[in-house]
Amino acid sequence: MVVWSPFRFNCGREMANRFAIAPLTTDSSHEDGTATEDEFEFVRRRAAGGFGATISSAAYVEQDGRSWQGIGAAHDGHLSSLQRLAEAMRAAGGLAILQIYDGGRIAKPELIGEQCLRAPSAVASLRPGARTPRAMTADEVAGLIASFREAAALARKAGFDGVEIHGANHYAVHQFFSPRANHRVDNWGGTLARRMNFPLAVAQAVRDALGPTLIAGFRVTPFEAEPDGYTLEDSKLLCNELAKLNLDYISVSLDDYRKSQPVGETRVYDGPVEKRPPPAESPITAFARVIAGRSAVMASGGIKTCIDAEGAIGMGADLVAVGRAVVVDPEWLAKVRSKREASILAGLPKNEREIAGALSIPPRMVEYLLSRPGWIPRL
Numbered sequence: 001m002v003v004w005s006p007f008r009f010n011c012g013r014e015m016a017n018r019f020a021i022a023p024l025t026t027d028s029s030h031e032d033g034t035a036t037e038d039e040f041e042f043v044r045r046r047a048a049g050g051f052g053a054t055i056s057s058a059a060y061v062e063q064d065g066r067s068w069q070g071i072g073a074a075h076d077g078h079l080s081s082l083q084r085l086a087e088a089m090r091a092a093g094g095l096a097i098l099q100i101y102d103g104g105r106i107a108k109p110e111l112i113g114e115q116c117l118r119a120p121s122a123v124a125s126l127r128p129g130a131r132t133p134r135a136m137t138a139d140e141v142a143g144l145i146a147s148f149r150e151a152a153a154l155a156r157k158a159g160f161d162g163v164e165i166h167g168a169n170h171y172a173v174h175q176f177f178s179p180r181a182n183h184r185v186d187n188w189g190g191t192l193a194r195r196m197n198f199p200l201a202v203a204q205a206v207r208d209a210l211g212p213t214l215i216a217g218f219r220v221t222p223f224e225a226e227p228d229g230y231t232l233e234d235s236k237l238l239c240n241e242l243a244k245l246n247l248d249y250i251s252v253s254l255d256d257y258r259k260s261q262p263v264g265e266t267r268v269y270d271g272p273v274e275k276r277p278p279p280a281e282s283p284i285t286a287f288a289r290v291i292a293g294r295s296a297v298m299a300s301g302g303i304k305t306c307i308d309a310e311g312a313i314g315m316g317a318d319l320v321a322v323g324r325a326v327v328v329d330p331e332w333l334a335k336v337r338s339k340r341e342a343s344i345l346a347g348l349p350k351n352e353r354e355i356a357g358a359l360s361i362p363p364r365m366v367e368y369l370l371s372r373p374g375w376i377p378r379l
């Protein structure tokens with residue numbers, strides 16, 4: 001089966017199989033952005049299952065872009081924590097990839113201070129309780145690109161095999177590409193071509209910092225579910241430009257790869273939300289066609305069994321990233337590999353103390369998981 005075969009990236013690094021652990025924020029780091037022992041254990045236990053790669057939770061590149069209390073890759077003070085994280089992620093010899101992000105307008109005011117909220121434009125997000133950010137100056141935009149470059153350089157120093165730019169899920173890179181969030185009229189907005197400039201500049205900066213032998217990936221939300229958002233046709237053009245930068249992979253962020261629906265900005269999982277219907281063509285297939293082998297395509301969203309993974313690969317993906325299934329069952333991949341899928345845990349136990357202890361999930365992450373009804377199944 002393809003899923004168990006190795007995969008070689010453009011840069012020459014190889015995954016032993018096609019499974020990656022998806023980036024999973026724990027909301028459990030120290031205030032200074034260094035990882036806690038609970039976080040190392042969360043990652044180590046899951047990576048030990050034998051994944052071809054583990055992608056870290058998103059690390060902030062600037063203090064003012066923090067959206068939760070997670071890890072940082074913002075300065076040398078984060079180096080030793082990142083080194084330990086890379087080691088934990090390699091628990092079974094898989095590749096270690098650091099995801100980096102900036103929250104832009106959905107940074108958390110309680111963490112950064114109300115006045116520090118900055119974004120492409122002074123437009124509030126649709127999330128409940130969202131505050132209106134101020135528009136970044138051109139110098140701040142250039143500074144943020146430099147922060148992504150420096151974070152990638154730090155990842156390299158810490159011994160990661162590569163970096164994934166978080167260009168999805170409504171964070172700052174996504175915001176620059178979105179006509180809903182970006183109303184700028186300078187080099188960074190106004191037309192579709194100019195809305196691509198920030199994601200492309202970040203990708204180029206990260207590629208430059210990593211050099212040709214480390215993995216550079218980019219995660220994208222393939223279209224915005226909200227009316228007036230960017231379309232699949234728009235993001236296909238972006239992917240085509242990203243592939244020209246010799247990226248190793250493009251990761252397609254979906255809530256469910258079969259339904260082709262991305263995570264909405266409001267993040268309401270169980271309520272009625274106005275959403276555009278998904279396009280007729282699967283975003284995975286569409287991206288695979290546009291990218292045409294120049295970069296790998298990684299699919300994610302609702303992969304719970306080997307058949308799901310094969311299904312995503314059948315749609316054109318080269319790799320799959322698994323999120324909630326491996327949160328709920330740390331031994332998920334070992335069970336899939338040994339054909340014990342019937343014994344995979346299907347949801348989090350009812351008892352919250354049991355969740356943290358038995359499953360090695362940091363207690364604050366348990367709260368975070370349970371704070372969004374319908375996000376994660378319960379037994």
Ligand SMILES: Cc1cc2nc3c(=O)[nH]c(=O)nc-3n(C[C@H](O)[C@H](O)[C@H](O)COP(=O)(O)O)c2cc1C
Binds near residue numbers: 022023024169219
């Ligand atoms: C607890 C949790 C934290 C997440 N944190 C991140 C993150 O830091 N970066 C990211 O790109 N996606 C993040 N995601 C999204 C997942 O990577 C994945 O795309 C999503 O959960 C859908 O895949 P799944 O159905 O396999 O969970 C997170 C998801 C969960 C459940």
